[in-house]
Amino acid sequence: MTYDPNNIFARILRGEIPNKTVYEDEHTLAFHDINPQAPVHVLVIPKGAYQSMDDFSAKASDAEIAALFRAVGKVVELTGIADAGWRMLANSGANGGQEVPHLHIHVFGGRRLGPMLARV
Numbered sequence: 001m002t003y004d005p006n007n008i009f010a011r012i013l014r015g016e017i018p019n020k021t022v023y024e025d026e027h028t029l030a031f032h033d034i035n036p037q038a039p040v041h042v043l044v045i046p047k048g049a050y051q052s053m054d055d056f057s058a059k060a061s062d063a064e065i066a067a068l069f070r071a072v073g074k075v076v077e078l079t080g081i082a083d084a085g086w087r088m089l090a091n092s093g094a095n096g097g098q099e100v101p102h103l104h105i106h107v108f109g110g111r112r113l114g115p116m117l118a119r120v
């Protein structure tokens, strides 16, 4: 599958759609999810055009990979969720339930998050 440059996160990165930024650096943007599933729900995305974690891990530079994971740590620090605990999640493809085809790491915190996966 080829990367869709008109996905909503690509449009946020181009400044076409506003976002509530939590953290930004050369390679990464983190912003509040528009439909939060927890008191803290932040999305951490690479600025490069990657669809999923497997795409990113195969093609991104070491600097981009380091920046994404350091940005997760920054978001945890900035939102104050480290001590109480938190969760990160990256959905990929149809079985993973990915809605936006630009890699994003969800960071959740601020309440007990329950079991890792819902029973279906």
Ligand code: AMP
Residues within 6 Å of the ligand: 008, 017, 019, 032, 033, 034, 035, 036, 043, 090, 091, 097, 098, 099, 100, 101
């Ligand atoms: P996923 O199902 O893993 O692809 O998650 C996509 C996430 O993007 C959902 O949690 C949406 O609420 C969130 N989302 C969609 N549009 C926006 C937007 N414009 N700003 C912030 N978050 C968004």
